[in-house]
Amino acid sequence: MPAKRPATWDREVDVIVLGTGGAAFVSAVLAADQGAEVLMLEKTHQVGGTTAFSGGVPWIPLNRYMKEAGIEDDRESAITFIKRLTQGKEPDPKFIDLFVDTGHVMIDYLHENTPLRFATPKGYSEYYGHLPEALKNGTRSLDPEPFDLNQVGEWGPLVRQNPVFPPLTLAEGGAVGGIDFTKIAERMENNIVTMGRSLIGSLLKAALDRGIDIELNTPGKELVLDEEGKVIGVVAEYNEEKIFIGARKGVVLASGGFEWNQELIKTFLKGHVTHPMSPPGNEGDGLIMAMEAGAALGNMTEAWYYPTMQDPTFEYEDHVMNQTGGGRMGPNSIIVNKHGNRFAHEGTTYNDLPRSFFEYDPVALEYPNEAPNWMIFDQQLKDSQMIITMMPGEEAPEWVDQADSLRELAEKIGVNADGLEASVARWNEHVENGVDPDFHRGTTHFENILGGGGNAEANLGKIEKGPFYAIPVHLGALGTNGGPRINEKGEVISLRGQVIDGLYAAGNAAMGILGHVYTSAGGTIGPAMTMGYIVGKEVGTKESREIKEAEALAL
Amino acid sequence: MPNGTHTVELQVPIENIWNFVSDMNNWAPLVPGYIEHEILSDKQSTWKFKGDLGFMKKTVKLQIDIQEWLEPSKVTFDLKGLSDNFTGGGYFEAVKISDTATRMTGHLDITAGGMMGAMINTILKNFVPETAEQLTVAIAGKINEIEGVTV
Ligand SMILES: Cc1cc2nc3c(=O)[nH]c(=O)nc-3n(C[C@H](O)[C@H](O)[C@H](O)COP(=O)(O)OP(=O)(O)OC[C@H]3O[C@@H](n4cnc5c(N)ncnc54)[C@H](O)[C@@H]3O)c2cc1C
Numbered sequence: 001m002p003a004k005r006p007a008t009w010d011r012e013v014d015v016i017v018l019g020t021g022g023a024a025f026v027s028a029v030l031a032a033d034q035g036a037e038v039l040m041l042e043k044t045h046q047v048g049g050t051t052a053f054s055g056g057v058p059w060i061p062l063n064r065y066m067k068e069a070g071i072e073d074d075r076e077s078a079i080t081f082i083k084r085l086t087q088g089k090e091p092d093p094k095f096i097d098l099f100v101d102t103g104h105v106m107i108d109y110l111h112e113n114t115p116l117r118f119a120t121p122k123g124y125s126e127y128y129g130h131l132p133e134a135l136k137n138g139t140r141s142l143d144p145e146p147f148d149l150n151q152v153g154e155w156g157p158l159v160r161q162n163p164v165f166p167p168l169t170l171a172e173g174g175a176v177g178g179i180d181f182t183k184i185a186e187r188m189e190n191n192i193v194t195m196g197r198s199l200i201g202s203l204l205k206a207a208l209d210r211g212i213d214i215e216l217n218t219p220g221k222e223l224v225l226d227e228e229g230k231v232i233g234v235v236a237e238y239n240e241e242k243i244f245i246g247a248r249k250g251v252v253l254a255s256g257g258f259e260w261n262q263e264l265i266k267t268f269l270k271g272h273v274t275h276p277m278s279p280p281g282n283e284g285d286g287l288i289m290a291m292e293a294g295a296a297l298g299n300m301t302e303a304w305y306y307p308t309m310q311d312p313t314f315e316y317e318d319h320v321m322n323q324t325g326g327g328r329m330g331p332n333s334i335i336v337n338k339h340g341n342r343f344a345h346e347g348t349t350y351n352d353l354p355r356s357f358f359e360y361d362p363v364a365l366e367y368p369n370e371a372p373n374w375m376i377f378d379q380q381l382k383d384s385q386m387i388i389t390m391m392p393g394e395e396a397p398e399w400v401d402q403a404d405s406l407r408e409l410a411e412k413i414g415v416n417a418d419g420l421e422a423s424v425a426r427w428n429e430h431v432e433n434g435v436d437p438d439f440h441r442g443t444t445h446f447e448n449i450l451g452g453g454g455n456a457e458a459n460l461g462k463i464e465k466g467p468f469y470a471i472p473v474h475l476g477a478l479g480t481n482g483g484p485r486i487n488e489k490g491e492v493i494s495l496r497g498q499v500i501d502g503l504y505a506a507g508n509a510a511m512g513i514l515g516h517v518y519t520s521a522g523g524t525i526g527p528a529m530t531m532g533y534i535v536g537k538e539v540g541t542k543e544s545r546e547i548k549e550a551e552a553l554a555l
Numbered sequence: 556m557p558n559g560t561h562t563v564e565l566q567v568p569i570e571n572i573w574n575f576v577s578d579m580n581n582w583a584p585l586v587p588g589y590i591e592h593e594i595l596s597d598k599q600s601t602w603k604f605k606g607d608l609g610f611m612k613k614t615v616k617l618q619i620d621i622q623e624w625l626e627p628s629k630v631t632f633d634l635k636g637l638s639d640n641f642t643g644g645g646y647f648e649a650v651k652i653s654d655t656a657t658r659m660t661g662h663l664d665i666t667a668g669g670m671m672g673a674m675i676n677t678i679l680k681n682f683v684p685e686t687a688e689q690l691t692v693a694i695a696g697k698i699n700e701i702e703g704v705t706v
Binding site: 315 | 610
């Protein structure tokens with residue numbers, strides 16, 4: 001149940017923002033710029049959420065940095081492209097236009113009013129570059145420029161850090177000639193950050209400059225509703241003590257998705273996500289609060305999926321870290337299910353491939369591709385690519401299953417050996433012929449994005465040189481993207497179709513505005529920041545309400 | 556080369572310190588993040604522990620080879636990663652101050668190799684001295700506890 005008006009407020013502000021990810025910071029900064037007094041509450045001991053942990057890349061059509069780089073874009077192409085991907089399954093098509101029209105305005109605003117700077121990543125292109133509707137020259141993705149974290153003083157070490165992301169930009173990470181590890185060491189010495197840490201560091205600086213208060217270890221627990229169902233505050237918790245905070249203008253749910261809440265995952269998602277990749281903390285608190293306040297929901301069956309791999313010796317916050325892995329684009333690799341069969345194009349985008357994991361076989365009455373599936377590869381791939389944390393040229397660690405024959409490998413990992421041998425033989429034949437008629441490897445842009453798109457040479461290679469290796473591929477998610485239904489102002493809508501006064505949502509805490517679609521690099525942060533911008537302006541300019549305490553009302 | 560040295564003074568005779576330190580099993584559990592160890596011979600042992608780097612934890616396996624065994628004052632050793640690419644070494648030293656007091660020093664150096672070496676060494680720069688200090692302090696604390704010394 002939502003909380004009732006307390007006897008007294010412990011604190012009153014204009015706007016309470018739950019969370020400190022990208023959606024949260026943009027809305028907080030915008031609300032403050034409308035003159036509102038803003039308080040940000042963060043559940044965990046660190047700032048930045050998944051956003052700080054991420055590549056920090058937003059995907060924004062028509063953005064200023066593209067223009068500066070001479071990349072042409074236009075509104076209609078952007079809309080046509082998004083619609084090609086959403087296939088009419090987005091919660092509300094109005095949001096596609098809204099996103100395309102507002103995203104670049106948001107980027108301009110942040111450029112002009114905060115230290116946040118981006119660049120168009122050189123040599124980068126669009127994930128779906130092979131589609132006729134895609135942008136062909138350059139990208140709409142934006143790469144945060146390196147940021148000097150010393151600028152936020154003692155807050156610096158509190159900005160969340162992804163332990164496997166070195167302080168390189170997207171462009172530098174995929175640099176021709178390989179990664180410059182000396183540059184990484186230098187940046188680490190000097191506290192220069194990139195990617196998600198740069199994005200959040202810059203926005204944190206903007207928030208601190210505006211005097212926005214940020215309280216860590218202070219989760220929002222319940223919304224406070226008045227007698228008419230208006231949201232007038234939050235019950236938060238600090239050190240196991242309840243704190244009642246009144247919000248004269250409104251409460252913004254920017255508390256991320258529910259990927260760390262198994263009950264919500266099983267309730268809503270089509271696939272059973274067992275390996276969330278975000279920092280623990282996103283447990284659907286905002287969703288639960290919104291449901292308690294009577295919110296309608298949207299896009300609930302969707303997540304930003306990822307085929308996740310693990311190095312079991314590597315932990316983040318007491319969990320084995322779920323990592324992006326590598327190697328599945330090939331050339332000398334395939335992914336098989338427990339029957340030893342291939343079942344999809346292994347090198348498709350991370351948000352697309354896992355959708356094949358929850359296919360149902362109506363004859364066998366089973367989910368044949370239920371994770372873990374297995375990436376099978378040979379010594380040639382091992383020698384040429386970094387896979388999870390394994391470097392080429394170094395011996396495979398103990399935790400990687402390996403064997404001299406495919407049969408032995410299959411038996412080790414509990415996969416049907418006849419199936420695996422047959423699949424590899426068939427794959428090798430396809431390689432010989434230079435085409436994969438089964439699943440079309442080598443035909444999509446993403447699988448060789450830095451090399452101009454998929455092709456037989458880059459993505460098709462025989463699995464023939466032992467030892468052979470197997471790594472489990474789990475059903476993971478970067479986050480979920482269903483939540484309370486919102487309108488074009490970011491206001492939460494009730495089950496009866498009315499605005500819930502004083503309640504806003506943005507980012508993964510809200511209904512995903514582009515449905516299941518991950519347009520390209522930045523496909524989640526772009527919409528999250530855009531809705532954060534809209535929400536911040538709206539709530540910041542909303543008329544202040546009387547949020548009297550029960551005691552005062554009784555007088 | 557990330558390294559660290561830490562020294563403590565104990566109101567304990569050097570022989571008693573040596574008695575404690577010379578048996579690896581006594582102090583192995585005091586290694587920060589200790590999981591297990593196996594003594595392969597007088598000179599060789601393997602270790603598994605979980606290093607806490609703050610923003611991540613990493614389980615590593617390493618091998619220790621004793622290089623020098625100078626009773627009752629010094630042990631030096633080499634170490635090499637079995638699970639990961641690093642090498643290093645260290646020593647433990649006890650210097651008699653009086654019949655009842657000893658100065659005890661622990662030293663550790665670890666250098667990561669391979670392509671990512673430069674990056675990992677930046678991370679180890681703080682970790683290694685912190686570990687050297689924590690281990691030395693923990694051993695001193697245990698010896699004090701056994702000897703009934705209150706500090
Ligand atoms: C490794 C990785 C790389 C990625 N790279 C990219 C990329 O480059 N581009 C892209 O578009 N997407 C990327 N993603 C996905 C992207 O990071 C997320 O979809 C996005 O950052 C979500 O932003 P958000 O603001 O909605 O939520 P988050 O950034 O997750 O922030 C939510 C915050 O709310 C806090 N919170 C939760 N509950 C409460 C509560 N009750 N009270 C107060 N606070 C609460 C959480 O602790 C968290 O800090 C990546 C994800 C991962 C894991």
